Amino acid sequence: MYIKKLLLIIVGITVIVGAVFAYFIYDAVFSPNTAFNNDTAAVYIASDATFQDVLNDMKPLLDDVDSFVSVAQKKQYDRNVKAGHFIIKKGMNNNEIIDAIRSKNIPVKVAFNNQERIQDMAGRVATQIEADSLSLINAMLDKDFLTSQGLNEETALTLYIPNSYEFYWNTDAKGFRSKMLKEYKRFWTAERKSQAQKADLTPQEVYTLASIVQKETAKVDERPRVAGVYLNRLREGIKLDADPTVIYAVKKTANDWDMVIKRVLYKDLETQSPYNTYRNSGIPPGPIFMPDVSSIDAVLQPEAHDYYYFVADVENFGYHKFAKTLSQHNANSAAYRRWINNKGINR
Template identity: 50%
Template sequence: MNIKKIITIVSVVLISVLMIYGLILLNQIFSANTKFTEKEVYVYVPTAATYDDVKKIVSPYIENMNRFDLVASKRGYDENVVPGRFLLTKGMNSYAIVKAMRLNSPVKLAFNNQERVEDLAGRVGSQIEADSLSLLTSFKDSIFLKENGFNEENVLAMFIPNTYEVYWNTSAVKFRDKMIKEYRNFWTKERVVKAEKQGLTPIDATILASIVHKESVKKDERPRIAGVYLNRLRAGMPLQADPTVIYAIKKKSNDFEQVIKRVFYKDLTMSHPYNTYNNLGLPPGPIAMPDITALEAVLAPEKNDFIYFCASIDRFGYHEFAATYEEHTKNAKKYSDWINSQDVKR
């Protein structure tokens, strides 16, 4: 056999080997490599995670880790791990998985109805990587508060309840900075002017809206309640808002888990900054996170001459309003007689 034939045979063998290797490699790269039954799953890669960390995180969802490892190495992913939240879909191949692990999927983060900034930190911390303590620390940072016109009592006013799109690995400081931008976007010149017409700053309006929010879940009644409270403020009367007394009880006892359905006379005399029976004007901060309808009710209140209101026994969830104390006394007695008949202790 001459040299030319030998070279030809060797070449054919090498090409065949390379083709077989190529087919094996293509199979490893492009054949399905997932083992979960759901249509899709999300995996979370913490900040500063290593490639070994990633392999532990994704291993419950990948059929053949050697295939994934091969592609990750070829694509340079093993030396360039990306933190965040990543979407894997059923039947993905190794190439698609590695590609997906570089595409950070945002989180739809929602919050509302939080009574304290501590509660908000816990709520947000359950949805992104930053924990509640780091979030709370960033919210209460003294330099940040001073620069933006807040203090620890009223900083809850900065957070506008809504659904926001953020990355899961957003840091506490970056989340806080996003929220101050959202606050400024919400408080347009038009809204600021509306607040000023009521004699309020944006923070004042939020504090009052938190009381309106707690007074009634009926959105159609909130402008009327806001009108009553503004009438009291203009008349130099105390707000005498039961929700502020409830908040004061919780804050004084440091127990925000308790459910208080009834306020007694002894509660109204309690010495506390949030007791609006004892103190004129607004309390030091919001007693809850008001929703947008409560804020809009304060900015566009009903013009009325009502000074008093109490819960209605005929229209559950609504209130009876009065312009005179005599009329209010009759309404209040009806409610008092009814609640006594229900034997509500607290």
């Protein structure tokens, strides 16, 4: 009788211990374990991250770190860390958190525009994906790659059409380049290629001319007219005489990309550079800027007119006065010089 009672007691204790153990297991796995107040928290895990690295980043987001570690080990996540960008929702339990950072790599939006050089673009992109700026520069300026695409260091920027694109955060430099090549080919449709050919321009020349057009005017509605001026000059064999190309040439020659030039001086026009369109005929060897799609399409679909000249309109800021003859243009330019002199802008 005594033995029977003893066995019952042992069984009872075992059941209680098992229940308590099961409760703690359930609690560790299925109870909420987030310590942030926002609806979501972003987690970025590098390609070479260890479980300890993940844990260091996750600690501020977790209410109970030990239970997270325990569940991670049971699910073998500690031996199978995944890189990427992940989202944790407020109130998630350990099981859900680990599933999220193991298998739910969420793309990020990568945007870039108005970059002056490949180096600037690489720096911009490097703030949005895992690849660093140096690896991006090396990939984008790789000679073998550029040659395979009919490009060179001067035209390398033309491969990148400014927009917003989806990438996995852990994309490397070559992966970024590969996707942008696909986007470039998608952008240059048969229709756009036909329009470029009609203007006797290559896609790279269209992009380069568009970079000048956009530097000349920030007004989207004026860009087709400005593009028409430059195309008229090209057809007649007249130099472009574009001030933005001179500014670019001065900065490139001085290797000072932080230089601010608000006024082009006569001495600047003498700068020895293939980008200086006051000294060289035709389109420069590459873009001076990353133009918007609106500027590219302005070159492909220019306004038809007989204008060959333009200068800033001091009575309608942001826009320009256009002229068909040099004498008319000189009169417009004189008015602009008087205005800029009165403003005291010497450089």
